[in-house]
Amino acid sequence: MKTKNYLFLLLILVSGKVFSQDYIPVLDNASWIVKAYFFGGSQTFSIIQDGEQTVGPHTYKKYVTPGTSAVYLLREDSAARKVYKLIDNVDVLFFDFNLNASDNITLSNGQNYTVISVSNIDVTGGQRRQWYLNNNSPFGYDEVWIEGVGCNEHPVKASYEMIVEEVYLLQCSSQNGVYVYNQGLANGGTPTDCLSLGIDENAYSTPQITFAPNPFQTDLMISSELSFNNSTLKMYNAMGQIVKQIDHLSGNKIALTRDHLTSGLYLIQLFENGKLVTSNKILVRD
Numbered sequence: 001m002k003t004k005n006y007l008f009l010l011l012i013l014v015s016g017k018v019f020s021q022d023y024i025p026v027l028d029n030a031s032w033i034v035k036a037y038f039f040g041g042s043q044t045f046s047i048i049q050d051g052e053q054t055v056g057p058h059t060y061k062k063y064v065t066p067g068t069s070a071v072y073l074l075r076e077d078s079a080a081r082k083v084y085k086l087i088d089n090v091d092v093l094f095f096d097f098n099l100n101a102s103d104n105i106t107l108s109n110g111q112n113y114t115v116i117s118v119s120n121i122d123v124t125g126g127q128r129r130q131w132y133l134n135n136n137s138p139f140g141y142d143e144v145w146i147e148g149v150g151c152n153e154h155p156v157k158a159s160y161e162m163i164v165e166e167v168y169l170l171q172c173s174s175q176n177g178v179y180v181y182n183q184g185l186a187n188g189g190t191p192t193d194c195l196s197l198g199i200d201e202n203a204y205s206t207p208q209i210t211f212a213p214n215p216f217q218t219d220l221m222i223s224s225e226l227s228f229n230n231s232t233l234k235m236y237n238a239m240g241q242i243v244k245q246i247d248h249l250s251g252n253k254i255a256l257t258r259d260h261l262t263s264g265l266y267l268i269q270l271f272e273n274g275k276l277v278t279s280n281k282i283l284v285r286d
Contacts, residue, residue, distance in 0.1 A: 024148030036168040122185040194240030215283035222254040
């Protein structure tokens with residue numbers, strides 16, 4: 001009897017029905033800053049949440065790209081691991097993160113896809129699951145979905161929604177000021193320079209927190225008028241890689257030593273209770 005139970009559990013694990021990681025929602029983060037290939041070059045743009053909109057029985061999160069007329073309405077069922085999108089006033093399945101290798105699915109463009117693989121890829125600070133869907137039409141585009149990131153071309157747009165003139169390929173993305181997707185890391189090669197996303201640290205920082213001296217050579221002091229409480233410091237290099245992480249920080253001052261850091265530009269982020277408190281670019285010099 002025990003042998004049968006073990007075999008049954010093994011079959012479930014192989015089929016992918018039991019997930020080894022908690023689900024990471026796509027829409028938990030209210031905004032993105034994205035760097036993507038566009039027209040043979042790179043383009044950096046933001047996608048921000050602009051409230052909610054109810055259409056029929058569903059309430060969607062409304063996303064816009066400032067400076068454009070683009071509006072995206074999406075909703076997520078985290079328990080079911082699915083994301084839905086309003087396209088032409090029709091509620092359609094956009095991402096299904098329950099799919100397993102060899103599964104088939106028909107998307108809103110009416111074309112059928114087969115899941116070729118479900119694998120883990122590296123992102124900044126850890127790993128995320130990636131789904132590769134092959135379009136069974138000889139004239140269609142394949143889809144690559146990444147949990148908590150969206151499509152590998154555009155966070156809230158599918159490949160089949162983009163005409164030739166506006167094809168993107170995601171290079172870097174941050175969510176609420178936190179680096180997540182790095183194309184180089186995801187592909188197992190040289191990390192992409194994501195510091196050039198140009199995240200406005202002032203949008204996330206507060207004047208009560210100071211970083212001095214900046215630039216610094218040996219030691220940096222981070223001071224706050226309000227005490228840190230069980231905070232976490234993360235420091236990223238220009239490639240978007242974490243080079244330092246210090247947990248369980250408390251008090252009004254944080255002393256950061258250079259150690260073996262090479263000279264160059266870095267990004268420091270401070271989190272408290274999982275939320276970004278402040279972000280600042282720091283220059284280390286010899």
